[in-house]
Every structure is written in structure tokens, then in C-alpha cells.
Amino acid sequence: MGSAGYTVVKQLDARGNPVRGDHESNEAEANVVRRIFREFASGIGPRTIARTLNEEGIPGPNGKQWGDTTIRGHVKRGTGLINNELYIGRRIWNRLRYIKDPSTGKRVSRLTPESE
Template sequence: MQQRPSEAEVVNLIFQEYAAGQSARAIASALNAEGIAAPQSGKGTGTWNPSTISGNVKRGTVILNNELYAGRRVWNRLTYDRDPDTGKRQSRLNPPSKWKTKTVPDLRIVDDALWGRVKAHQDDVRQAMNPAGILTDRP
């Protein structure tokens, strides 16, 4: 019987594959084909999808943007308010100056070099998908 990889091994594999140029879609497909269960959430199906891997860079969500994997715990990224008309909770991104960060080396899964390669690849992908420069910050 084949031993299932630990969560840390799966996270490290995702980082390695993405840094090597694999897309989040290709990585999710391979993980599903290998029968590796995705993280469970309230609405989770137990299968991987690209957004589980790539998430939201600004909000620091899911696998490739979770600084905890690089040994940094970040909190106070978001503020939550209720819409007075609908009563639904809405999240708003706080400015980085309000974020709180603590180094937690015992929780590190990927080293700084791998983290940096993934961030560089994400930047390259974003630029390739934004040829007109619409999303680029302008002076």
C-alpha cells in the first residue's frame, strides 16, 4: 500500500511544481489524478481546483500566497463590516501598514528561495495576462 504524503509534503510539491512553470490548473489536475485530497472547507468537495492553489495574492489566501508556509504569520489583513441593507458580512483589505506580522520559523514549509521563485512566477503570469498594463500601478 502506498503511503499518502503529508500536508507539508503536498504544499512543498505545489510550490516546487509552480516554481518550475506548471500552472495552477495543471497542478490541481495532477493532484486529483493521484487521489490526493484537497483541504476541506465549509463548501469543499475534496478535490483540487486552480483557485485552491493560486488564490488571491493581495489577500494572501490559499496555498501559494499563505505566508505561514514561509514562516510568517500575518493578521489584520482584512476588516469585516455588515452591509446595512442586506446584513451580509463584507471584507475589506486593510492597507499593508496595518498588517501585523510575526516570524514563526517552526511553521515554515518552504524556504525563502522557493517562496521568491513562486512570487516571481506569479508576477510573470500576472504581467502576461495583463498586456495592456491595465492592472499596473501608475505614478
């Protein structure tokens, strides 16, 4: 799954290479996304929204449980449902890049400069 409410469309171009970035709406997930935006706009906090969704057994992105950061994310990085510009119709490419931290061996994200 891509962003909640959207499913990645797997297609190949004429040469047989994957076409990247195509999404189609997933209505059941889209209803959950609309609900989250409505509740957030009415003043319900991300932690409460996440707890309620989990109590109702509604799966979060990638089948994981909802957390407050899943909903609010990070403003500058454009993560989380509320800060994801996809929901206002704007696609942002290459916002984050991932590198391996040599000291820990863990994958960490870095914000790509806007000029790139």
C-alpha cells in the first residue's frame, strides 16, 4: 500500500519497465482518511484518533497499528496523514532519501534539499 486511501498501481511501460508513481483510490481506506481529517479538524488530537482506530480494529498503513505520529507525522518532512500533500492533490517526489548509518547499521532518512 502507498499512502492510506491509495493503492499503488503496478504497471509496465512499453519496454517492460515498471511505471512508478501511479496510484488509485481505495474507497474503504479513503473513508478512514476522511474520518481522520474530520476528527482532527474538529479538535480531536492525533493520540485519541489513533487509540480509537486501534480499538475499532481498523488497520493502519501497511497493516500496522495507528500511532499519533502516523496521523500527525512531521511538518517539515511532510510525513503523517495530516501533513501529506497528496491529500490536497500535490505529489512531492524525492522528499526524503534513506542512507545507512555506518555506526549503527540502521537505515535513516534525510531530507533532500528542495533544489534537488
